[in-house]
Amino acid sequence: MLADLAELVRCESFSADHAAVARSAEVVGALGTRLLGAGPETIVIDGVTHLRWTFGTPRVLLIGHHDTVWPMGSIESHPWSVTDGIARGPGVLDMKAGLVQMFHALASLPSLDGVGVLVNGDEEVGSATSRQLIEESVRGCAAALVLEPSADDEGALKTARKGTSRYEVVVHGRAAHAGLEPQKGINAAVEAAHQVLSIAGLGAEMGAVDSTDSVLGSATVTPTLLSAGSAGNTVPALARVSVDVRVPTLVAQDRVDALIRGLTPRAPGARLEVLGGRRRPPMEPGSSAGLFALASRLTAELGEEPLRGIAVGGASDGNYTAAAGCPTLDGLGAVGSGAHADTEYVKTARMVPRARLLAQLIMRTQHRPDRDRRDSV
Known part of the structure; x- marks a missing residue:
């Protein structure tokens, strides 16, 4: 398993480099072919390479x-x-060790009938x-098993995840000379400052209405990136505010969407444009309850x-x-810590x-069987 993991880690696969992702897919596909005795279906969509194995009619999907x-x-x-x-290297925890564990687990089975495997190449950028x-x-599966790393370095499973939305609020103002006639401009930077405060306030508003007994907690609405202006002596005509949203329920996701789209400008003549929207829906606790009970047994x-089992704020393909x-x-997947950070590592004894x-x-x-999908597990 460690030799296989070394091969995957040494083949870099940065999401933004489609050629690197394609090379990685070849290495992952070869590993799967060797251990499963069958090659994958290679699917390239908009330059991104994904792999899929299908054995019979899948009832369980590994992702x-x-x-x-x-x-x-x-x-x-x-x-x-x-x-x-302790194993280290780029992506060792998130999630190349999980792939190695998955293929070796499948290789140990007496039969692969009823199993589907999907390994995609763009999860880190939203799939x-x-x-x-x-x-x-x-579609038609009775269970989805996601090989993302554990929730902590003790091996907790992820039994619920918040949903995500991403927005960009574009502020349209009017340029003017900052020294000669600033009063003729509509300052998009000042308007953006008002909007940042309004957006930050939406998180508090959502916290007041969210159910306090939710294991996922309240929705969070966070202004992140902010930019404005074109020159130091010009009233800014354009500003942009990026917004990260995390929600515990679909109801909360819809409410935040309505609030973001309902923002109004403060400065006369300024105009707001809202781009983006919902990304991943939340993975609510009921989705995992039966499978977690089975895994515990x-x-x-x-x-x-x-x-x-732990509820986490980050999203994955399990949300879908x-x-x-x-x-x-x-x-x-793997047990370790430090995903996406310099400290990323895997505990090899847990593999x-x-x-x-x-x-x-x-x-x-x-x-x-198809019947009782949520309860039968």
Whole structure:
């Protein structure tokens, strides 16, 4: 498993570099072919390479991604290494170790009938080209098992995720000479400052109306990037405010969308334009309850420490499978910490136990009937 992981980590796969993602897909595809005895279907959408294996009529879908957030050349400053049971390297935790565990778990099964595998190449940037593929692949399945890393370095599974929305509020003003006749301008920067405060206030407003017993907590509405102006001596005619939104429920996602689109300018003559919108729907706790209970029983049977489930703010492709109505369990990949950071690492001693748990989950779900999808697991 470590030799396979070394090969995947050393093949860099920065999401923005489609050629690198294509090379990574070849390496991942070769690994899967060797361990599963069958090659993948290679699907290229808008230049992004995805891989899919289908065995019979899938009842369980395993989902992973092979792209990473690490820019090309990161392997030089963050080389592959294993020291004292800790593996490091770009994307080792998120989520190349999860892919290795997945393929080895599948290779241990007596039969792959009823199993589907989807490894996409753009999860880190929102799965724009693969969302339809995910929804198509999960259709008719009784379970979706997501190989994202665990929620913490103790191995907690991810039983709920917030949904995400992204907006850009564009402020249109009017340029004028800042020294000679500033009064003839409409200052987009000043208007943007008002809007930043209004947007930040929406988070507090949502917190006041959200259910306080939600395991995911309240919606968050956060202004992030801000830009304005074209020259130091010119009243800014244009400004932009980026907004990150995280929501616990679809109801909250719809409410935030209405509030963002309902923003109004303060300065006479200024105009607002709202771009963007909903991205990933929330993965609510009910989506994972049955599968988490099954995984907890299997963990006890395997003699491992009891599982914990955690709700997290980050989103994954599990949000899409849950929204499609398929029971979904996330965080089944590697155990470690520091995803996307210089400290990213994997606990190698947890790789085999996690692969064994995954194999048992697959065997218990690969022949599930259509009926009672949420409750039967």
